[in-house]
Amino acid sequence: MARRRSASALTLAGPGPDEAEVRAIIGLAARVPDHGKLAPWRFVVLAGAAKAAFAARLEAIAQARDDALLAAKLGKLKTPPVGIAVISSPRIGKIPEWEQVLSAGAVCTTLLQAATAKGFGANWITDWYSYDAEAMAALGLVEGERIAGFVFLGHAAEPPLERERPDVDRLISRWTP
Numbered sequence: 001m002a003r004r005r006s007a008s009a010l011t012l013a014g015p016g017p018d019e020a021e022v023r024a025i026i027g028l029a030a031r032v033p034d035h036g037k038l039a040p041w042r043f044v045v046l047a048g049a050a051k052a053a054f055a056a057r058l059e060a061i062a063q064a065r066d067d068a069l070l071a072a073k074l075g076k077l078k079t080p081p082v083g084i085a086v087i088s089s090p091r092i093g094k095i096p097e098w099e100q101v102l103s104a105g106a107v108c109t110t111l112l113q114a115a116t117a118k119g120f121g122a123n124w125i126t127d128w129y130s131y132d133a134e135a136m137a138a139l140g141l142v143e144g145e146r147i148a149g150f151v152f153l154g155h156a157a158e159p160p161l162e163r164e165r166p167d168v169d170r171l172i173s174r175w176t177p
Helices: 018-030 048-064 070-074 099-119 133-139
Strands: 041-047 082-088 121-123 146-156
Touching: 018 041, 018 082, 018 099, 041 048, 048 070, 048 133, 082 099, 099 121, 099 133, 099 146, 133 146
Parallel strands: none
Antiparallel strands: 041 082, 082 146, 121 146
16 A cells, blocks of 8 residues: 555556456445445446547537636546546435545545556546536536546556655644543
């Protein structure tokens, strides 16, 4: 786990994971803690022509708004061979929504770990299309659902960079009675 690094989405090249590898990676991610066994998340796999069509739809949204910055940010979606959208889909009931949302975040993290363990580069992205109502509708989200993240997969064309990590000692306190 100490070797895990986020590979820049712009450096992720083919080949990406095939269908069986994507299924295996998702299967590992679906093992996260899930209070109530609700599976309050789902996955939308974006690959090949379908990913290109989704990117084109997002580009049309950006162009309709005459916003070149939005269109420019689509490189992180277009470049990697495979993307997995993790949809947070909380179930109303006795399990607090917050716990369900946290579980969706755990899914994203576990996707990164699983992809790395299988030899792929991976990057968890949330950009404008993670929060935009038109983009979410294009992806098929329904009321109450949100995008926890897009996890992009491929082979890193260059080694992922290390970044400064937090000083853990500054983040730890001990509760005392």
